[in-house]
Amino acid sequence: QSVLTQPPSVSAAPGQKVTISCSGSSSNIGNNYVSWYQQFPGTAPKLLIYENNKRPSGIPDRFSGSKSGASASLAITGLQTGDEADYYCGSWDSSLSGRLFGGGTKLTVL
Amino acid sequence: QVRLQESGPGLVKPSETLSLTCGVSGYSISDGYYWGWIRQPPGKGLEWIATISHSGNTSYNPSLKSRVTISVDTSKNQFSLKLTSVTAADTAVYYCARLILGAIDYWGQGTLVTVSS
Numbered sequence: 075q076s077v078l079t080q081p082p083s084v085s086a087a088p089g090q091k092v093t094i095s096c097s098g099s100s101s102n103i104g105n106n107y108v109s110w111y112q113q114f115p116g117t118a119p120k121l122l123i124y125e126n127n128k129r130p131s132g133i134p135d136r137f138s139g140s141k142s143g144a145s146a147s148l149a150i151t152g153l154q155t156g157d158e159a160d161y162y163c164g165s166w167d168s169s170l171s172g173r174l175f176g177g178g179t180k181l182t183v184l
Numbered sequence: 185q186v187r188l189q190e191s192g193p194g195l196v197k198p199s200e201t202l203s204l205t206c207g208v209s210g211y212s213i214s215d216g217y218y219w220g221w222i223r224q225p226p227g228k229g230l231e232w233i234a235t236i237s238h239s240g241n242t243s244y245n246p247s248l249k250s251r252v253t254i255s256v257d258t259s260k261n262q263f264s265l266k267l268t269s270v271t272a273a274d275t276a277v278y279y280c281a282r283l284i285l286g287a288i289d290y291w292g293q294g295t296l297v298t299v300s301s
Contacts, residue, residue, distance in 0.1 A: 106286065107285065107286025107287070108286070109286055109287035109288070111230075111288070117293075118279055118291040118292065118293055118294050119230065119279075119288075119291055120291070121287055121288060121289050124284065124285075124286055124287035124289070125285065125286050125287070130289065162229065162230055164230075164287070164288070165286070166286065170246055171243055171246075172232060172243060172244070172245050172246060173220075173232040173235070173283075174232065175222075175229060175230040175231070175232065176229070177229045178229045178230070
């Protein structure tokens with residue numbers, strides 16, 4: 075069981091908005107940056123969000139990140155069928171002195 | 185464009201040592217950042233294994249620390265992973281990656297390592 079908790083799955087219709095949560099503690103999300111990754115089957119993860127809410131070059135502004143206390147969220151607006159993928163949150167854990175990932179959330183665009 | 189490429193055996197026998205190398209192009213490891221390994225068992229989530237700086241400072245996943253060694257060779261612009269005493273539980277896709285502050289911005293394509301006799 076991952077230290078960072080994500081819902082196993084979320085779903086929404088094309089064009090709608092979906093939010094994926096990531097819950098941690100003061101030793102990780104509460105006092106460290108959160109990042110988000112998108113992974114399609116058979117491919118490497120891709121960085122979507124870093125430093126809680128920053129987007130790398132080339133990532134559409136339909137993807138946004140936020141953090142409050144020991145929890146973080148990834149929001150995707152204007153859902154497209156091409157957004158169907160697994161999404162992972164990540165953070166450093168100061169107690170473990172290691173990087174953590176959430177268990178992943180499978181997004182289905184109905 | 186930064187590119188990372190994993191290389192190494194795709195099949196390792198139980199109790200033996202898994203050895204992988206990550207070649208980096210488009211960026212000199214000596215210039216900075218951290219470099220690391222992450223793995224993903226089939227059908228499961230991501231697990232951080234180890235990280236190393238350009239100067240050789242290391243950090244390891246506590247659950248794997250006793251079996252893992254990460255090293256860097258700046259002359260060849262590559263870094264490596266050794267995992268000893270492997271079991272079937274170590275079967276996974278192994279990714280090498282570049283780590284920036286709080287995130288992993290470049291990933292290799294991944295290499296499947298199967299532990300089986």
